[in-house]
Amino acid sequence: MRDLFAIRKELPPAWNRILGVAAFALPLLAWCVVSYVPAVWHPLVKIDKPGGVSWFSPGLLVDKPVFREESARAVAAGRARPTGEPANPIFLPAPDKVARALYTAFTTPPRLQGEQWLYQSLWESIKTIIYGFAISSAIGVPLGVLCGSYAFWSRLTEPFVDFVRYMPAPAFGALSVAVLGIYDAPKVAIIVIGTLFQQILVVSNTVRKVDPALLEAAQTLGASRRSLLLHVIVPWSLPDLYNDMRILLGWAWTYLIVAEVIGVSSGITFFINQQAKYRMFENVYAAILIIGFIGLGTDQVLGFLGRRIFPWKNPRPSRFRRFMLELFTTARTIDASPSEPSERSAA
Amino acid sequence: MDTTFFMPPSYLDQSEAVAERFRRLRARPVVMDVRSLGKVFPTTGGQTVALHDVSFQVHRREFMCVIGASGCGKSTLVRILAGLEVPTSGSVLVDGAEVRGPGADRGMVFQGYTLFPWLTVKKNVMFGPMQRGLSESAADVEARQWLALVGLEAFADHFPVQLSGGMKQRVAIARALANNPRILLMDEPFGALDAQTRAQMQHYLLQIWKNVDVTIVFITHDLDEAIYLADRILVLKAHPGEVREMIEVPVPRPRLPSQFGGTEFGAVRSRLEELIHPKSEAMLDELPMIRLAQAGDDVE
Incomplete structure (x- = not known):
């Protein structure tokens, strides 16, 4: 393991390959984590059913605090509770969407x-x-x-x-x-x-x-x-x-x-x-x-x-x-x- | 006379055969005539005299070695002979014509490896002939002959990077000779090689010299190398570089490695040491012996 960090020495060929793949895999992994694990970031909520909130519509993205506030207000007023799932901002699409876009863009x-x-x-x-x-x-x-x-x-x-x-x-x-x-x-x-x-x-x-x-x-x-x-x-x-x-x-x-x-x-x-x-x-x-x-x-x-x-x-x-x-x-x-x-x- | 019996053999003593050979050599035409050559380099706040009033003549098919302590200007000398540098005073004549810049009549082998790395061994040797205007096929034939002479036909299509140091220098010799130069200048060509390869190369060089009509001026700082190879040795003195002595080597030809222990060899060697490192023995004694206490008696 020490050898991997020797100054100005060649790495074993296997490690060359592993690190070469990792150079691409690590950023991709980070992107996947941010996109697919809601606990990491996901500052927004994507509306599923608007419930009793008049200005919500399916697919709309709103800030989490706004969503909480509006749904509390709706429940207090006796209207249906809106539903939605945590989401990332639109400028950070998930890897699978970009992968699909690589094809569909053409x-x-x-x-x-x-x-x-x-x-x-x-x-x-x-x-x-x-x-x-x-x-x-x-x-x-x-x-x-x-x-x-x-x-x-x-x-x-x-x-x-x-x-x-x-x-x-x-x-x-x-x-x-x-x-x-x-x-x-x-x-x-x-x-x-x-x-x-x-x-x-x-x-x-x-x-x-x-x-x-x-x-x-x-x-x-x-x-x-x-x-x-x-x-x-x-x-x-x-x-x-x-x-x-x-x-x-x-x-x-x-x-x-x-x-x-x-x-x-x-x-x-x-x-x-x-x-x-x-x-x-x-x-x-x-x-x-x-x-x-x-x-x-x-x-x-x-x-x-x-x-x-x-x-x-x-x-x-x-x-x-x-x-x-x-x-x-x-x-x-x-x-x-x-x-x-x-x-x-x-x- | 009794006294000569006890005298150590002098480097001036020549056997009759050797003396006869030198008489023949001196009778041959002069190929290179060096006339009171001087070279001054400007330095910050003054100038350095690298060469001062250096004159000598090289006869046809002679093998001359130039030797001297480092800094005596022997590299400068050979670079002037090659035309790569311009002398401050004096002149160099080759077959009576004054040298003005580099030319194909004076081939050169450098200490560093100067083969063209993008050309194969054969194309390297073809370089000179093709500069002369030979067609590719004619140059090819020529190159094969010279490669055969240095024993490297089998490596004709290799690139220099694939050769060992000794092989590279053999190609460099073949490349220089392919131009049929009048004089082959060699600037410590074996200096970067290990001792064994160097001994081999010296042997090769004598063989080549025997088979090719070429005059050689060979720069070295290795006393044994100079004695083994040379007809005459030009000894330079440093600061400024001047001719100290021209020694006719009394060792008979053909030269053999066994002659390294011979009396003529020893006589020339001790003379050269006297001229080049006169103080080396004295200086050894003056070295301070600081480490002696730690070393103890382990070392004699």
């Missing part, structure tokens, strides 16, 4: 004409992310590589990038609507603004970590400057850049929610806001969970592919079963794999 047609189905909203959000991230990467990755490799480009670019980086992307919302219209373009622009400036700095920092001994070795093998960039710096940084992209993609999702309320509200954010207006909070939870599933899913798939694409980082052959296990055991395995020890002596 099968329920939109309430109003012109509104979108859930899957349409989702697809719109995903498209916004893909466009935004692709545009940002198309500029940010090459520029970051240049900045990390050449002091010239770094000096010319990074001070300004650092300056813009501190401006919150949503601050550009009104401006981007004015320039790009009210539909999809300003939303993509917000994601680009939110991601690009961080991306340039993250990429250049990763590229800067290339082992100088490898560059010197390549030079003594006759490599030109161009060749150093293309055949040493780029291949050396690719696995780390790939990981950076995984993390930055997570940031892009954060900006998505901000971007989607700009101009004509759209995508998954519109769905969430509409459902909250209808007080269908189980659908709100379902939509939020779906974003989580999409995020975790893409990250795990990208991590799995990363180990395939860069076998030199992790020479053991990976199999599908390990992928399934690792879903619950380790995240970001590429970061954790041992890198080449550089044992350069100080001259």
Whole structure:
């Protein structure tokens, strides 16, 4: 048992799995307890039969003290006693309701004409992310590589990038609507603004970590400057850049929610806001969970592919079963794999 | 003369065969000509002279070791020879042409492992030839030959991370040689290896040197390694780094590990110790013996 809390030591594989499952099971358990054990919270009463209280109706939620007071008054006046059961506020639906909503949200047609189905909203959000991230990467990755490799480009670019980086992307919302219209373009622009400036700095920092001994070795093998960039710096940084992209993609999702309320509200954010207006909070939870599933899913798939694409980082052959296990055991395995020890002596 | 009978053997004594070999060596063309090299590093509030007026010549197919106490600038020297650093004064000529930056004519093996981790062993060796503009198939053929020479054909498709330290350095040697360099510069290449692997690698290196037309300049701080490998040993003195002596190693070739106990070997060794650690014995005596009371007589 002591071994489980040793500092910076690996856990036994079985424990990795147990804790990985527990990481999800414990919050779920807490949610179940709050939802299904009335003694824990349940500050409200859901009216079953209104009895002699005129303003009660079946399904209405009232505070417990109000319910007690009204039922006492009804009994004193000789009217029928109302009945009801303890309940949680409407913004905390029980897990089974949310679980059902995960399915029914997809099968329920939109309430109003012109509104979108859930899957349409989702697809719109995903498209916004893909466009935004692709545009940002198309500029940010090459520029970051240049900045990390050449002091010239770094000096010319990074001070300004650092300056813009501190401006919150949503601050550009009104401006981007004015320039790009009210539909999809300003939303993509917000994601680009939110991601690009961080991306340039993250990429250049990763590229800067290339082992100088490898560059010197390549030079003594006759490599030109161009060749150093293309055949040493780029291949050396690719696995780390790939990981950076995984993390930055997570940031892009954060900006998505901000971007989607700009101009004509759209995508998954519109769905969430509409459902909250209808007080269908189980659908709100379902939509939020779906974003989580999409995020975790893409990250795990990208991590799995990363180990395939860069076998030199992790020479053991990976199999599908390990992928399934690792879903619950380790995240970001590429970061954790041992890198080449550089044992350069100080001259 | 009676007196010489009682004198310890000198490192200057050469058997006739060895003397003949050095005459032949000196007659060979000069591959690398180092002319009064100086290197000054600026430091806070002054400057450090790393190298001062270092001159020597390396002849074709010579095996030269550079030795010296730490801080004598031997790494700086080899980095200048490779073109990775620019000297403050003086010049380096390879086949009469002045060195201006790194080039494929001077291969280098570093102390740290500098194989490209994303390339397989074979692709690592192909790197130089492909930079030269060879086609992939031609470079492939070339790489296989050099891997065979260092005995690693079986590991052609492995990644560096899967190799032991000694194997990595063998690949590094093959990679440097695949460029057909005039000179192979080696900066303490076996320094990170364990003693047994190091002895093996020294043996391998002599075999390779015998089979390949290449001149070697080998940096080390290990006296035995220098004597075992070198034709001549360049001894540097520290602060500033200057040439102290150029020693012609009188140990006959082919070198064998059994020669480590021989008289010529011992003579060179004691000379090197004299040059590099002149005060080591005296300092041992001066060590304060604070712990003696606790240790008792258990330790002699």
